[in-house]
Amino acid sequence: xxxxxxxxxxxxxxxxxxxxxxxxxxxxxxxxxxxxxxxxxxxxxxxxxxxxxxxxxxxxxxxxxxxxxxxxxxxxxxxxxxxxxxxxxxxxxxxxxxxxxxxxxxxxxxxxxxxxxxxxxxxxxxxxxxxxxxxxxxxxxxxxxxxxxxxxxxxxxxxxxxxxxxxxxxxxxxxxxxxxxxxxxxxx
Amino acid sequence: xxxxxxxxxxxxxxxxxxxxxxxxxxxxxxxxxxxxxxxxxxxxxxxxxxxxxxxxxxxxxxxxxxxxxxxxxxxxxxxxxxxxxxxxxxxxxxxxxxxxxxxxxxxxxxxxxxxxxxxxxxxxxxxxxxxxxxxxxxxxxxxxxxxxxxxxxxxxxxxxxxxxxxxxxxxxxxxxxxxxxxxxxxxxxxxxxxxxxxxxxxxxxxxxxxxxxxxxxxxxxxxxxxxxxxxxxxxxxxxxxxxxxxxxxxxxxxxxxxxxxxxxxxxxxxxxxxxxxxxxxxxxxxxxxxxxxxxxxxxxx
Numbered sequence: 019x020x021x022x023x024x025x026x027x028x029x030x031x032x033x034x035x036x037x038x039x040x041x042x043x044x045x046x047x048x049x050x051x052x053x054x055x056x057x058x059x060x061x062x063x064x065x066x067x068x069x070x071x072x073x074x075x076x077x078x079x080x081x082x083x084x085x086x087x088x089x090x091x092x093x094x095x096x097x098x099x100x101x102x103x104x105x106x107x108x109x110x111x112x113x114x115x116x117x118x119x120x121x122x123x124x125x126x127x128x129x130x131x132x133x134x135x136x137x138x139x140x141x142x143x144x145x146x147x148x149x150x151x152x153x154x155x156x157x158x159x160x161x162x163x164x165x166x167x168x169x170x171x172x173x174x175x176x177x178x179x180x181x182x183x184x185x186x187x188x189x190x191x192x193x194x195x196x197x198x199x200x201x202x203x204x205x206x
Numbered sequence: 207x208x209x210x211x212x213x214x215x216x217x218x219x220x221x222x223x224x225x226x227x228x229x230x231x232x233x234x235x236x237x238x239x240x241x242x243x244x245x246x247x248x249x250x251x252x253x254x255x256x257x258x259x260x261x262x263x264x265x266x267x268x269x270x271x272x273x274x275x276x277x278x279x280x281x282x283x284x285x286x287x288x289x290x291x292x293x294x295x296x297x298x299x300x301x302x303x304x305x306x307x308x309x310x311x312x313x314x315x316x317x318x319x320x321x322x323x324x325x326x327x328x329x330x331x332x333x334x335x336x337x338x339x340x341x342x343x344x345x346x347x348x349x350x351x352x353x354x355x356x357x358x359x360x361x362x363x364x365x366x367x368x369x370x371x372x373x374x375x376x377x378x379x380x381x382x383x384x385x386x387x388x389x390x391x392x393x394x395x396x397x398x399x400x401x402x403x404x405x406x407x408x409x410x411x412x413x414x415x416x417x418x419x420x421x422x423x424x425x426x427x428x429x430x431x432x433x434x435x436x437x438x439x440x441x442x443x444x445x446x447x448x449x450x451x452x453x454x455x456x457x458x459x460x461x462x463x464x465x466x467x468x469x470x471x472x473x474x475x476x477x478x479x480x481x482x483x484x485x486x487x488x489x490x491x492x493x494x495x496x497x498x499x500x501x502x503x504x505x506x507x
């Protein structure tokens with residue numbers, strides 16, 4: 019992707035302010051841009067924008083760049099940035115908040131397996147109350163890149179022969195109460 | 207019910223992490239600490255649910271906390287680092303954000319938030335450290351360790367912002383417990399670096415290389431095995447080692463154990479009950495280290 023210098027008119031500072039009102043995102047505007055987050059992030063070398071840059075983009079209001087980035091999906095939620103941030107910004111929660119908005123507006127990179135996994139995971143839990151590893155991975159692969167199933171075959175066999183591959187589709191008994199709780203309302 | 211710990215296994219301990227459950231139950235039984243599984247628990251939501259729907263993510267946890275409360279447990283033991291973090295994070299959110307607290311209250315109907323937040327969500331490592339302690343472990347040793355040196359890998363979520371299981375930057379409790387059991391541990395500088403979690407399944411190459419770094423550093427520090435506290439860390443390091451070996455041209459064949467397997471064995475649990483046969487990497491080493499024959503010979507310890 020080619021990076022371009024931005025026009026001020028592309029920014030939406032109002033959006034930035036709304037983000038900073040969300041749970042976990044309060045510290046957004048106190049960021050020093052010190053880069054401790056990017057330095058400690060084990061995944062920053064794979065990201066299109068480092069965590070520090072994502073924070074910079076968000077607080078200036080460059081919504082589309084932040085929401086369509088791969089960065090937010092590569093965040094593995096290890097919270098290393100959060101415990102290292104000198105301003106105690108909950109960067110992991112900022113990432114979560116961006117992920118939710120990207121899902122809500124379908125701005126995530128197409129066929130990128132991470133958001134696909136997240137969606138399939140939620141579907142499974144919403145329907146059955148629990149996740150079942152085998153079925154989850156199968157659904158994720160079929161929806162993103164079925165060829166990875168070949169790569170996974172060997173690992174699957176290793177798990178099967180050590181009794182670690184359960185084909186059971188887990189389900190909780192009291193699904194009624196759970197689905198009542200989880201009834202979707204807002205996406206905000 | 208009082209006195210017993212409520213036990214929240216989470217989905218992984220019923221799947222790829224089944225050895226963790228087996229060894230943990232055996233270990234806690236030996237120590238006289240009953241773990242009672244919560245009836246009809248649901249998934250914690252892991253890292254995925256928060257990425258889709260915040261309200262529901264918190265609600266999933268609050269239902270589990272409510273189950274624990276109704277069954278009369280004050281402490282809930284969550285061995286999976288993701289479950290542990292998510293349950294604690296839900297409590298933190300319900301307390302800090304009144305809007306979320308109100309929504310949870312409305313959805314649960316009968317869930318008093320104070321009650322839900324009073325439940326102590328605990329990691330088994332922390333339970334063993336504070337409620338049992340290295341001293342009692344040392345006194346109750348039944349078998350003497352004759353295996354190699356171990357790198358204690360704490361992973362990320364167990365020691366991060368919502369946690370009290372150990373220090374965030376330099377956790378030592380697993381080292382202390384294993385040393386009390388006579389197991390030499392090495393100074394492992396990547397002990398809180400992330401294994402990538404589910405990235406090995408989604409962006410495979412990225413996840414595999416993270417795990418390469420973890421193995422490489424453990425080997426460099428002279429470790430013969432890695433001890434873990436999380437089913438996902440164990441799975442990633444164990445199941446992808448063959449692939450890492452092939453890609454890196456480095457001869458890794460390291461057992462990836464659960465700390466509960468080592469402690470359980472040292473305290474005299476039945477070797478067959480610790481899930482040791484479920485190892486994928488370093489199987490020969492595991493067999494040697496935990497062999498029955500040598501156990502009996504050295505049972506005088």
